[in-house]
Amino acid sequence: MKRFTKTLLSVAAVSAVSAAMAVSAMAMTATYDPATGKVTLSGIEDTGASQTLLILDKDATTVAEGDIVQIDQKDDGTAFAEVPVGTLTGATYYVRVSGTNGNLQKTTFSATSVQTKEILIGNTNTDTVVDGSDAGQVARFASGGSKTGNAGKEETLADGSGTILIGNTNTDTVVDGSDAGQIARFASGGSKTGNAGKTAVIVVK
Numbered sequence: 439m440k441r442f443t444k445t446l447l448s449v450a451a452v453s454a455v456s457a458a459m460a461v462s463a464m465a466m467t468a469t470y471d472p473a474t475g476k477v478t479l480s481g482i483e484d485t486g487a488s489q490t491l492l493i494l495d496k497d498a499t500t501v502a503e504g505d506i507v508q509i510d511q512k513d514d515g516t517a518f519a520e521v522p523v524g525t526l527t528g529a530t531y532y533v534r535v536s537g538t539n540g541n542l543q544k545t546t547f548s549a550t551s552v553q554t555k556e557i558l559i560g561n562t563n564t565d566t567v568v569d570g571s572d573a574g575q576v577a578r579f580a581s582g583g584s585k586t587g588n589a590g591k592e593e594t595l596a597d598g599s600g601t602i603l604i605g606n607t608n609t610d611t612v613v614d615g616s617d618a619g620q621i622a623r624f625a626s627g628g629s630k631t632g633n634a635g636k637t638a639v640i641v642v643k
């Protein structure tokens with residue numbers, strides 16, 4: 439596989455992909471795996487001896503250099519199967535494949551799926567329980583002492599509702615002694631206030 443840089447946008451094959459997509463077939467499909475940063479293509483029709491692939495971040499009629507996420511060309515008569523693109527942050531991307539036999543295909547895929555994980559609120563040391571060790575980490579974070587664990591780290595909530603500070607169990611804007619107290623009470627089975635021990639789902643960065 440040859441991989442062109444974006445500075446080689448002027449090659450004739452790219453112009454063909456850009457201009458003639460109105461007559462393309464629609465059988466091709468594409469999926470994106472955010473864990474590997476790869477696009478998997480299937481259902482591609484025969485494209486002849488050489489194929490040019492573009493992945494664009496908009497459905498441009500005339501492709502500009504800035505629209506191109508990935509450009510690849512093959513000349514071994516085989517279809518594209520898996521295309522590495524890295525991390526994508528947009529929503530919808532547009533795939534176009536042209537072949538030397540005049541067969542032009544396009545499809546779209548979504549990159550909005552993200553990896554998530556469930557966490558225990560108040561569990562700053564990333565083990566499986568909320569206990570006195572977490573209370574101690576939060577207390578040390580609050581007092582400016584030696585920091586261990588994730589106390590004070592900001593994470594993004596997977597439901598799109600905003601962010602969460604690890605160790606902030608009382609849902610105000612800071613991680614401080616009040617949170618340490620709530621975690622300690624949760625751990626000791628005392629009267630429970632705040633969200634210590636409850637779960638939240640965050641985006642894996």
Ligand SMILES: [Ca+2]
Nearest residue numbers: 561567568572
């Ligand atoms: Ca813990």
Ligand SMILES: [Ca+2]
Nearest residue numbers: 606612613617
């Ligand atoms: Ca707090």
